Amino acid sequence: MISATLEKPAAPANVSTPTSASRPGTVKSAKTVLVGFDLGTNKSCVLSGPPGSTDIVLSKIVPSVVGYVRDGIVDGIIAGNATVLYGEEAMRNLLHVRLVAPLENGIIAHPEAARDFFQHIRSLVDPSGQAEIRAVVGVPANAGEPAREDIRRCAQGVFDRILLIPEPFLAALGYRDDSRVGQPGYIDPVVNSLFIDIGGCTSDICLVQGYFPTREDQISVAFAGDAIDQLMSDELDRTYPNNGLSHHKVREIKETHGYVGPSRRPLDVKVIMGGKGHTIELSDVIGRACNTLVDKIYPAVTTLIERASSDSVVTLLQNIIVTGGGSQMKGFDTVLQKRLADDGYETPKVQLAGQDYKRYVAVGALKAARGARENQWQHLLA
């Protein structure tokens, strides 16, 4: 049973080694590129850099969409007469492409588009197409083996080696300030923290206590940004039938005005309905939808707090960190903190990960790529 391990190359990741071509017809150079890849349903973040250094060569957020150019588009309309567009460029050419989001609910729903998207990511991190690519990819905390296998299958022939790691843990690793680890007063999030990652499809709550979180340390709640959008849409449809507001517009309203806590009336928002400008008061619509999130995740938060040992729980309560798009809702930290305090938890402190929240998973993934042992990578056969 040990032969498979022994067959793996023993060279450390920071030593460039000549590698055989993993894609037919290509000959790889000795260069190795490490990639941290946060593969999101709506947006993905990719970071890359060389092994054996802390340099980041590429840091990019890309909408997770692939646009297949429709037949019959006049020459010159699409730059370079490309047949496939990605990310922002696909969004800009919405009228001329069939837009496909490779992921739904955090898992791959359209394998061909996912593969094209991976290929695009590869072209960003290695324009030469010659390097050996080792990617750490963030996956939802509740992703099962079939979902993981789909990612591996789509990455086959695109990346050379891969490691799939749950996103909340990568967020903790990315949020960790390595320069302060060991300093007095610094609570290392990897050693003792509760991470709340509010994404598009799920809110993942994860107890991180110096070891890799077990399944019991992670709870994934199927309520997050998209569900809030849906609640807002439903209420807007009831109040303003045939309003014509797209999901994209509703999301934009939420991202600009989202809040939790007491009503922030008046909250006037200008929207275009039927081509005419209207100013509508949306404080209750937004407040009700966003406050639902707190109600949905609170039981999971307290469940994990109560799972921590009595030795660690007081420090843990000082290190509750909220990240992901949902962390941008105004007042989320203070409302959650107050609710915990009102319920008798010992001086809880909830903090927001900050403006860089979109990158923490990818930062953690790149750190993991740099720290992984040679025998921990999974080889992707061509």
Next chain:
Amino acid sequence: MLHLYRRICVLRATGEAFAASRLESDELPRAVAEATAAGIPEDSWPLRFAAEEKRVADAELLAELLVPLLAERLPWPRSPATAGLSAVLDAFPAKSAARPEPGAPPPTVADLIEGMLAQERGEHRQRATRRAS
């Protein structure tokens, strides 16, 4: 034939799920067809496969128990001559990746990843044992 299936089980146990799937979808059907053509009854394969899965799962469990004991009792330097064994030790860190002792230094990223991989191996072993029993 059984050697091929054992190889698939080993690949799964060592986290090479993708390579295992490739062998399972590409080579195994061909090998089964050849063996059936050679007169081995087709309906005997599920039992034989289950037995191989159990053998690999048992061997993995044994290694997990044995390797830390050997590591404790044989404090060899990790020289090139023992590099292969070192790789095995790295692959089976036993409980080192589990909950740290209070006051222990922060784990390295590789230790944390090892913890994740150990969990995955454990879950796979449980699935294999359930299938075999």
